[in-house]
Amino acid sequence: MNVGAYSATLSLASGGSLALVLDASESAEAAQAAISTLVTGLLTALPARVACSLYFLGGAAPYSPGDFPLKAAGWFRENRGRGSILAPVAAALDTQPDTPIVIIGAGPIFDLEDWADTPLLARTTLVAMGASLQGEAMYAMEVAHPSPNELFQRVHDPVAAVRIGGDGFMPLGWGNAGYRLARLADAFLLTGERLEEFGTTLRFLAAPGGTVRAAATLVSGQTRAIALEPEPAPTERLAWQGSLTGAERAIFQAALRHEDFSCPSCGGRHRWDVLTCTEGTALLGTPVYPSLRAQPGQFALLQPGQDAVRFRVTASDVLPLEPGRVVVREGQRGTVYAYQPAAARWAAAGPLQPYHPVEGGGCYVVLL
């Protein structure tokens, strides 16, 4: 078993999500004004980035929470007399498995027992604005007559951090720049903390048939698993960004022969593996390949051709070298890691040497 290349999308609403289900039934008629006040207060307190949805018990149609203050009375009229039945809205809520649910009403929900011990009720808070919504049974957490602020504190529990990892996981690229590569024990992870937006696309290597998971830690400290559905990643075609200048090409060709070269910056001679000339006045030295430094990134791939040396600068901290081998940027150096199929882990295999060949493309890699 070797390592496979996959892609996946992590969907996670920034600031979390919340589904409100309101009771317009006969048993909640006397509590309608109190329900409206509570919902208006809660919606005012919720940050705009919380993805909120609104339903009525007995129905599956979603309503726009933003319109609630203006249209609440009409919506209650529209749904008046629906029985206190969860089934229709439960079918809609089952499609949002990570969304906390708040049901606000009065009097028993007759079919609540059909969802006993299910994930749906585990993420549900019942809010009784009159008689209990579950009678003497205890199917879900229930609070009575909370203030908008109390309810906000209880239900607003946004994501504080996300960690993605798993068997043989090695991220190659990710669309959300807020995520960082991390190493915990012998495992590589992708972590994001205190981000406005946690959703991301990602490409990664992993053990075929293994498990790659995303776990969110909420502000309250609770953790929640988030579904990831990896798919085999298509082979990526390299897009070259430019060509070395004539002087840079001469340095590159000398370096491949492990011969000293003449530095265009200081005029002196440097060893073949020097990438930054420190003889000049520049504090951090002068790159021997100014063309590469013009692009922000971690590694540069160089491909010699008949008349030119093309290059591409990569943004990710990880670059695949050949099947089962990658280089990982660790501060000012690169470390080569080799995949260990038996342990589904990546083990360090030594530092990255300048002009390390990359299999398959006739390329060489240097650390920027």
Place this chain on the structure above:
Amino acid sequence: MLFSCDRTGFPLVQIPGTALRLHLLPVSKVQFERYLAEPGAVGDDWYSAVLAVNPRASYRAAGDADRERLLLTGILPDEAVHFARWLGPGFDLPTADEWRRGYCALSSCYTWQAELDRALAQAAPAARELVGTLRRLLNPAPLHQLALMEGGVLEWVRDGARWAGYGKPRPACYEVICEPLSCPPVTPMRAAERLPFFGFRAVKRG
């Protein structure tokens, strides 16, 4: 046997040689709740009164002792007719004769499993689960056993101008022996009383 589904996603069975379709099962609480969830149907107070007669059991956790509690009983005939009309054109409560014809046809039908499985693929998830639970509990051979025409409740039927009940409930539910093929339907003493052993199934004509 030809099966189909009504608007709640619960199965109907066509009586061979007729255009008559009967609910496969007496109307269950989870099925009736589709109607209850509609705006302005019957309301929570009405349903609470009905449940007080025969409390609800969850179709997801029912055992054999709960069988009758899965079914909607305690309903009056006129209320049942309202539900039947809500199901769509042609729906009604069966006559005593229609119920007996259904009983005869289903009690002589032993090869129904594959066709029912095909129909259930199109049914509401709750209907699939409920039928699955009953199959597990009853291990039925003739279809009338799965249909709870035996071992269910008394079901409202039109007997001329009056309402009566047919069915073969378990003795624990209703102690009087009823044999649909040889006895007249049971007439309740007080037609306006909610009775825990009286439920119904609808029929679709044409």
